[in-house]
Amino acid sequence: MSGSRIHILRLFKDESISGAKVDEETFEVDRLGFQEMLEYLSHHEVDYVVTLNTSRLWRSDIVKVLVHRELKKYGVDIRSIEQPQYSIHKKDPSDFLINGLMELLDQYQRLEISLKLGRGRNKKSQQGGYVGGNVALGYKVEKGKKSLVIDERQAKTVQRVFDLKEAYPSWTLTQLAEQLNEDGHRTKQGKKFSKVQVKRILDRKAFYCGLYRYGEITTNGKHQAIL
Incomplete structure (x- = not known):
């Protein structure tokens, strides 16, 4: 990465992260795309993981902690398009507040949508339907x-x-x-x-x-x- 230019090495995708869980045996993030990315990082020199928003990497505090842990292990930082000041190494209070508020807002929006859809899904699931x-x-x-x-x-x-x-x-x-x-x-x-x-x-x-x-x-x- 030089200046504002980014050289993309490889793209990784998860089918869904809304239901991402933590493997209690290995204490790892149970997501295929994320595990493939870690495997790539273990064999290649990479400066940043680029994402649209940090919510694409985690949607719970425990997953966030594990993501930070793994990226620090390989000396890799995060570059968020919608949160350009974000860094897993930064300790600036204002950045912490802004990023925290954005994550809270994102969680609120997901909860609001979930409540609206929940009733219909519960009814169908009670009948054994997908x-x-x-x-x-x-x-x-x-x-x-x-x-x-x-x-x-x-x-x-x-x-x-x-x-x-x-x-x-x-x-x-x-x-x-x-x-x-x-x-x-x-x-x-x-x-x-x-x-x-x-x-x-x-x-x-x-x-x-x-x-x-x-x-x-x-x-x-x-x-x-x-x-």
């Missing part, structure tokens, strides 16, 4: 309808994950991912599996058995079970 969001591996959204149907190729991958877990209970997530890749299985994006993606599949066992969960609601889903 209410939107990321589609789990093994399924696809039926064209013209907001319902899930099985993707036969992906379903075989899901079944293989649980077969391996049952056959080799002591295997780590990394070992499971390596075996999947060796068997020729691929993600929705056609990429090799990582331990984060394998854990995500295992965590959805109830869903793959036919249950549907939305918030605190758990009911029999309208989708066909894979397991």
